[in-house]
Amino acid sequence: MVLRLIRWFRGYVNFILIGKSPERFINLCSLNGINLWNTKPTSQGLKSCISIFDYKSIRKIAKKSKSRLKIKSKRGLPFFIIKYKGRAGLGIGAVLFICLMFFLSSFVWSVNIIGAENISEQYILKTLAENGLSVGTYKGGMNVQKIQRDMIIAIPEIGWMSINIQDSSANVEIKEKASVPEMNDETDPCNLVAKSDGVITDFEITNGKVEILRGSAVSEGQLLVNSVVEDQMGGVKFTHANGRVYADVIATKTFSMSMKTKVLTPTDNRTKRYSLNFFNFNIPISVSNSGYNISVKQNNSFRIVSEKNTLPFGINEETEIEYEIKDVDLTEEQAKTALLKEMALYEIFCKNESKVKERGFTGGIAESRYTMHVNYVFNENIAQKQKMYISN
Amino acid sequence: MNRKKDTNRLNSIKNKIPPQFMSGLPHLEFLGNRQITIEGSRGILKYSDNVIRINAGSMVISFSGRNMNVKCIAPDCTMVEGFVTKIEFTV
Numbered sequence: 001m002v003l004r005l006i007r008w009f010r011g012y013v014n015f016i017l018i019g020k021s022p023e024r025f026i027n028l029c030s031l032n033g034i035n036l037w038n039t040k041p042t043s044q045g046l047k048s049c050i051s052i053f054d055y056k057s058i059r060k061i062a063k064k065s066k067s068r069l070k071i072k073s074k075r076g077l078p079f080f081i082i083k084y085k086g087r088a089g090l091g092i093g094a095v096l097f098i099c100l101m102f103f104l105s106s107f108v109w110s111v112n113i114i115g116a117e118n119i120s121e122q123y124i125l126k127t128l129a130e131n132g133l134s135v136g137t138y139k140g141g142m143n144v145q146k147i148q149r150d151m152i153i154a155i156p157e158i159g160w161m162s163i164n165i166q167d168s169s170a171n172v173e174i175k176e177k178a179s180v181p182e183m184n185d186e187t188d189p190c191n192l193v194a195k196s197d198g199v200i201t202d203f204e205i206t207n208g209k210v211e212i213l214r215g216s217a218v219s220e221g222q223l224l225v226n227s228v229v230e231d232q233m234g235g236v237k238f239t240h241a242n243g244r245v246y247a248d249v250i251a252t253k254t255f256s257m258s259m260k261t262k263v264l265t266p267t268d269n270r271t272k273r274y275s276l277n278f279f280n281f282n283i284p285i286s287v288s289n290s291g292y293n294i295s296v297k298q299n300n301s302f303r304i305v306s307e308k309n310t311l312p313f314g315i316n317e318e319t320e321i322e323y324e325i326k327d328v329d330l331t332e333e334q335a336k337t338a339l340l341k342e343m344a345l346y347e348i349f350c351k352n353e354s355k356v357k358e359r360g361f362t363g364g365i366a367e368s369r370y371t372m373h374v375n376y377v378f379n380e381n382i383a384q385k386q387k388m389y390i391s392n
Numbered sequence: 393m394n395r396k397k398d399t400n401r402l403n404s405i406k407n408k409i410p411p412q413f414m415s416g417l418p419h420l421e422f423l424g425n426r427q428i429t430i431e432g433s434r435g436i437l438k439y440s441d442n443v444i445r446i447n448a449g450s451m452v453i454s455f456s457g458r459n460m461n462v463k464c465i466a467p468d469c470t471m472v473e474g475f476v477t478k479i480e481f482t483v
Contacts, residue, residue, distance in 0.1 A: 027435035030465040
């Protein structure tokens with residue numbers, strides 16, 4: 001294959017020898033160090049191939065062996081160049097294409113993150129860029145080992161990472177560190193006490209002596225589960241009391257908001273700007289000054305995607321939207337609806353471990369504010385650990 | 393003095409070469425009946441589709457068969473290709 005390629009690059013002639021003594025021709029060629037290949041005998045003589053540099057010298061040999069030479073075909077790069085001599089653009093284009101291909105393949109085109117579960121990919125990409133690996137980085141000057149080390153130091157949640165440069169893609173494989181479970185020191189003796197007033201509805205005790213009954217009322221700080229346990233022999237043992245005590249707890253929460261409020265609302269004024277993205281460079285296509293006092297910018301990036309990889313070319317669209325501050329006078333109904341939403345958020349986020357058994361609210365306007373008082377009955381775990389200090 | 397040194401060197405080279413290569417006889421290497429390499433050939437005497445006759449100095453070797461052709465030729469080496477059915481030595 002290589003030999004055929006070399007012959008094609010040097011150029012060769014496919015010729016027919018017509019004569020009575022082809023043997024003499026072959027012998028003379030071999031004695032003169034002329035290389036012939038694909039030599040096949042024919043009825044009139046033989047056909048063979050020869051390099052274009054040797055073809056001139058075999059004319060004399062053919063004359064000596066009383067034979068005639070006839071060119072059948074001319075093959076190879078020199079003949080190809082002669083054929084397309086008038087079309088220099090083709091050659092220049094081909095050379096430019098090869099140069100551009102070599103140039104572009106020496107940069108990182110895409111960075112793929114594999115194995116990130118809890119760490120944000122955007123955060124990893126940003127940290128990688130700070131450490132010298134991003135789309136458009138020159139592959140030759142990259143120290144992969146150093147980037148790996150720096151990344152593990154920069155993001156402590158990464159346990160192991162490997163950067164594999166495949167063609168023009170950088171595949172970053174990450175293994176996150178397994179979080180160390182919190183160690184509960186359950187050897188010290190402790191009691192369970194009530195953290196709020198309530199009526200006991202249920203309890204699940206795993207350790208300690210239960211000091212309460214279902215339906216009994218407890219006050220804040222009251223002993224629920226005792227750590228001092230007596231055995232059958234009358235001995236005393238100090239344990240680490242553990243368990244859950246559920247009680248109905250009455251609670252009141254007040255929500256309030258002003259009837260006059262300021263609201264940010266978008267206007268119809270929008271300004272769009274486009275830029276051409278090439279690797280990490282942004283070339284602006286359109287420039288326009290908006291002059292908005294308050295505005296929000298939205299960025300959309302349109303990229304060319306080839307199979308798995310995103311190519312580093314595309315168009316960025318930036319939309320600037322004007323906002324204005326409006327003074328709004330809320331009605332009683334609007335204020336109530338807003339506070340009901342706030343109440344729902346309070347129940348979801350602040351009392352997520354409690355169950356709402358009853359809920360009643362009253363509201364009214366006072367001093368240009370709408371105030372809502374909500375009376376809750378929560379069913380929640382009121383057990384709280386209290387350490388015991390034993391002195392000898 | 394220099395001539396003596398050269399003779400010694402030539403003798404030492406000759407001693408390292410196996411004796412069968414120094415006898416002046418052609419060295420033939422077969423790949424089944426499809427390819428034959430003849431070292432020590434002096435030229436081709438007959439070249440056709442069925443017969444190739446090669447001058448090997450002290451003898452003439454004739455290869456008969458089908459689709460016979462000379463794959464490669466150098467001043468002292470010839471490679472013959474084809475389906476060889478008969479080899480004949482004329483001394």
